[in-house]
Amino acid sequence: MVRILDLFSGMGGLSLGFALALEGAEILGLDIGRYAVETYNYNLNRLGAKAIVQDVLEWEPEGEFDVVMGGSPCQPFSLANTRRRGREHPLYPTFPRFFDVVLELEPKLFLLENVKGLLTRTHRHLLEEQLKRVDPRYEVRYSVLNAAHYGVPQRRERLFVLGVRRDLRAVPSFPPPTHAEREITTLSGGRLHRWVTVRDAIGDLLAIQPNAYPRKLVQADPIPPDHEAMPLTARHVDRIRREREDTTRHYGRMEFPDSLNKPSRTISSHTVEGTKRETIVVPVTEHVGGKVLPPETVARILSSGVGLRVHEPDQPAKTIKGVTGGPQNTEPYLLVTEHEYRETRARFSETSLRKHRPQRLGAPASTIRANFHKVPPDALVETRATYRRLTVRECLRLQSFPDWWSFPPDVTITWKYRLVGEAVCPILAYRLAVHIGKIMGWRVREPPKRDEWQLPYFYKAFADYYGGAFTC
Structure with a gap:
């Protein structure tokens, strides 16, 4: 059994990852927030973890723990x-309090998570002050880790500080990356898999209108919790849009809307609430019952000719309503959104774009040509996007929370956003x-199990275990 104390636990992202990774983990979480503790227990009691409402600043440390971990509030260093x-x-005061607890309980190791702002010139001396306090007892290493490099569909950089008690003679270190912007082979012969993208993570949800899904379709495809x-x-x-394009007030222009073809920007209160420049905005095609296909699938369908009729050059075509997947699948597909078309058109010259325009719904199509397998501009159907x-x-x-994760009924949407944004990515x-378990000689639970994570991108996130042989 590994006994773990999770300080400033929030709703339990760090605890969830440790509970699913270490055999026989027994975890106690402490947090001052009632909604955070309720959500923690609502989901994690089944995994041998529990949390209590407790102000860590007033808590008298007691008990024996193998691990003290947590993320003290980041606002002082953000x-x-x-x-x-x-x-x-x-x-x-919550920051030095974490190290107070470590020195009083003397666990085998500690793990601190916080924003990378702690390493700036303004705040670095505050971190070094605390590391000097624990240096006589602990061998310490720290590093900024990007969650996208470990299979999370989000570019989230956070500072992690890991300390192992010196008498245990174990050297602290951090796991090597498993993912990169592009799939590459490392100098040592290893393989880094491609980032998990926003489309991989939420592509199915973008086709479902939040809070207003048509009742007649609920039985076939209900609204997810x-x-x-x-x-x-x-x-x-x-x-x-205007603020992102305004380079007179900001250092650089930000893309609008946010791309679906790479990991998201950091999920936080700054990016998921409010109406400012940083707010993440996703494109959603206005349609009922259809699906949006990625460009590579469009190319495959167009090259196979499935569901397409070759139009005579001197005759108007029937109105293009979509492309079907063959006689066994008559559900309409809209090929690309307005946003995706803008991304795709960058591949072509201005001459080509003037000569070939995208197909429009409700109008005759241009000639369907043999080179459509290359997806020129006129092989795309432009649809209206909101x-x-x-x-x-x-x-x-x-954030990589499983689809079984949910909230107690009394948690408001504002608090849901806040709790999710403050959490550590479980993956x-x-x-x-x-x-860490391998460093300490503890029993670890690997490979991860799909039924425990219940994520549509599970095999992509854990491609280092499954070799990319599976698709989601």
Whole structure:
């Protein structure tokens, strides 16, 4: 049995990863937030973890623990905080308090998670002060890890500080990356798999309208739990677009909308709430019953000729309503969204774009030509797209929480967003726990099991275990 204390546990992302990685883990979480503790227990009691409402600043450390871990509030060191920073911030005392508990309980190891702002010139001395306190008893290493490099569909950089008690003679280290922007082979002969993208994570959810799914389709494809979002009006969208394009007020232009073809930006209160430049905005095609296919699938369908009729050059075509998958599948497909078309058109010259325009629904098609397998501009169907913010369920997916994760009935949508944004990515926590468990000689639970994670991108996230032989 491995006894773990999770300080400032939030709703339990770090605890979830460790519970699924270490055999016989017994975890106690402490957090001052009632909603955080309720959500923690609502989901993690089944895995041998429990949390209590407790202000860590007032808690008297007691008990024996093998691991003390946690993420003290990041606001004092956040790069987004431009006002009260460091010692001046009211939450700063929680940071040295973490090390107070470590020194009093003397666990075999400790793991601290926080924002990378702790390593800036402004705050680095605050971290070094605390590391000097534990240096006589602990061998310490720290590193900034990007969750996208470990199979999480999110570019989330966080500082991790790992300390192992010196008398155990174990050397602390961090797990090597498993994913990269492009699939590559390392110098040692290893393989880094391609990043898990937003499309991989929430592509199925983008086809479901939050909170307003047609009743006649509920039985076939019900709304997933917590697939709800705060409204984002056209005026909000327009403001976000203008701010992203305004290079006079910001260092660089941000893409609009956010790309579906790479990991998301960091999920936090700054990016999933509000109506500012940083708010993540995803494109959603306006259609009922159809699906949006990725460009590679479009190319495959068009090259096979399935569901397509070759039109005579001097005759109008029938109205293009979509492309079917053959006689066994008559569900309509819309080939690409307006956003995807804009991404695709960058491949072609201006001459080609003027000569060949995308097909439009409700109008005769241009000639279907033999070279459509190369997906030229006129092999695409441009559809009208709207934009919205991420739903709570989509944020959970991008943070790598399993689809069985849910919230107690009394938790408001504002608190759901906040709890998800403050959590540690469970998949990254799992990889840390497995690596630490091997260092310490503990029994680890690997390979990960799909029925425990219940994520549509499970095999892509854990491609290092399954070799990419499976698809989701």
